[in-house]
Amino acid sequence: MRGIAAAGAYVPRFRLSTDELADAWGTSHASGIERKAVPAADEDALTMAVSAAERALSDADVDRDEVTLAAAATTTPPLEEGEFVPRLVRALDLPQSVATATETGHTAAGAAALSRALDADGPALVVAADCPEGEPADADHPLGAGAAAFVVSDDAAAAVGDVAWHTDETPGVRFRERGDGDVGGLDITTYQRDAVRGAVTEAVSSLSVDPEEADAAAVHQPDGRFPYRAAGDLPLSNEAVAAGTVVDRVGDAGAATVPLGLLAALDGADDGETTVAAAFGGGTAAALAVEGGLSVAGVADLDGGTDIDYASYLRERGYVVSGEVSGGGAHVSLPNWRRSLDQRYRLVAGQCPECGGVTFPPEGACQSCHARVEFEPFEASRTGTVRALTVIGQGGAPPEFAELQQRDGAYAVAIVALESKEGTVTLPAQITDADPENVAVGDEVAATVRRIYEQEGVPRYGVKFEPTE
Known part of the structure; x- marks a missing residue:
């Protein structure tokens, strides 16, 4: 049965504790979160996607040339207008003939990308990577970062038995205004909780598996308490929900949170175990049932990291940096x-066919014999x-x-x-x-x-x- 053949996780090394955040503001709006992951100044959704995908591809019994679909999910692409996946394809050296798909604009995007890969012919790569931002005094408190990657193929170790959906309009539940990088919401707690719980309940109940039989469940988790509330109308045990909850360790990583929770649950799961994933975003809930488990490269990142103070956090995320500098600098067209x-x-270099010397970058004359040659390319x-x-x-x-x-x-x-x-x-x-x-x-x-x-x-x-x- 088609499903997940290999997987990789990536979480930035910096961590901010909720205690540190609460000391800075006198309170914390990150319920149930102990630490959250902080992307470094040179990290974003693309770099995290590359790191997670490299780990998944390295563990897959699939050549990169065989990948037929590359699908990515994020709410924080590097450019608001402009495709995300072509850069991913180039960085990973996937074939230029690969079909591509980008799911964005909502936190169920990871499940949507995974569903598309399940319908593809041939091996597919799916990556969910996100690093949402918000107003530092409030909305930013629970927001973290991370990436999860899946290689999807036939006869997989973790078979996806079923996918189900539920869609209804839920205005005001987590959104970003056009042209604004900050996550927002109406903060109508009961309305939001009921809307999400209803959608998640309908999607999971539509699966062919009995939720009561699930050994683990990765449920929509903007904070540490919400997955238990979202599953409140389902016969999922607290132990099952806990097995797929990662937001307490990495924060709300947007479209990547539930995929990371799914990987945490699948890592080391037995062949006969069932894991349910239920993501919500923009009025849509998506649910998947996965049978079996596998070893996930990089899953230890969930519990690792280096603690930083709040002032360092503000700098790394660019909240207190103008970015304005004087001087022109080097310009590369x-x-x-x-x-x-x-x-x-x-790191493609060139070997000289005349003397065997190596030149990097492989252009101009050979750095060893100085002959003008057509270099034989290789990856260093x-x-x-x-x-x-x-x-x-x-x-x-x-x-x-x-x-x-x-x-x-x-x-x-x-x-x-x-x-x-x-x-x-x-x-x-x-x-x-x-x-x-x-x-x-x-x-x-x-x-x-x-x-x-x-x-x-x-x-x-x-x-x-x-x-x-």
């Missing part, structure tokens, strides 16, 4: 940037060693990196050596996810796709490196 995407995402290793290092102190960043530095502080830039069977690729790169003072020459680092900077209103992405320990 979009056509030139686009031509270098294979190098920036996949994604792990390497720091050969040289410098730290760019506060105020020392070039203008195009100044906003990153305002939000994240000093950062390290390294010369990284990547050893491949074709030879050694050496390149300069930023180090991320590490205190720059704790990085040293000789450290092992691994490539990760992150946001580099923004020019002409368009975010640009590429490889940075993070310490492996």
Whole structure:
């Protein structure tokens, strides 16, 4: 039966505790949430989607060239107008012939994307990634971040037995006004609770499985208490709901919360166990029944992380950063940037057919014999060693990196050596996810796709490196 063959989870390393938040505001509007995940200054929905998808694809018995559909779900795409998935396809080196789908605008988008993949022919990749924002004094309190990825194929370890829907208009239940990045709502608690609970009840009750038989359930969870309330009219045990609840550890990750809860429940589940997922958004509730389980790469991220204080949180999220800098900085035209995407995402280098030397980027003359040749492309290793290092102190960043530095502080830039069977690729790169003072020459680092900077209103992405320990 068609279902989930492999999966991957990604949660940013920074965590803000509810106690820290309450100390800052004198109260907390994050009911039932102990910690929430905080995306770093160079992370967004796309970078988290790439990280989760890489983990899922690495565990899948499917070649990337075989993927026939790439579907993504998010309420926070990098651009309000402009497709999300083509960048994901390029960063993951999926075939350019792959069909694509983007589900956005509501928190049930992850379930909608997964449902589309179940109807596809051939292997499909689904990623739900989100990092919603809100008014810091109120709506922002429960909002977190994360990503969940699924490889869907036939004869899967975790078969999806049924999908059911329920749709009705629910005006005022979580929305964003056009052109506004902040999540809003009417704060009519009883109305909202009843609308969501009714929709979730109808969708789950329409499944062919008996909810009372479910061993785990990932239910719509904008806070830690809501999934139990949303399931209040269903014969789901509190133990089952708890097994699929992750919002208490990562916060409300929008369209990714229920998919992450589903992965938490499926990780290590036995073949005979049943997991129900029920997501709600924009008046639509979607329910899925999954039989069996699998090992989920990255699921340990749910309980990991590094605690930060509230002032650091405000900077990382850009709430107290203007982003305004003086000076022009380096300008790389979009056509030139686009031509270098294979190098920036996949570390594609070239081997000289004359002398066997390696050149990165693979253009111009061979760096070894200086001959003008047609290089033989190959992907360099994604792990390497720091050969040289410098730290760019506060105020020392070039203008195009100044906003990153305002939000994240000093950062390290390294010369990284990547050893491949074709030879050694050496390149300069930023180090991320590490205190720059704790990085040293000789450290092992691994490539990760992150946001580099923004020019002409368009975010640009590429490889940075993070310490492996």
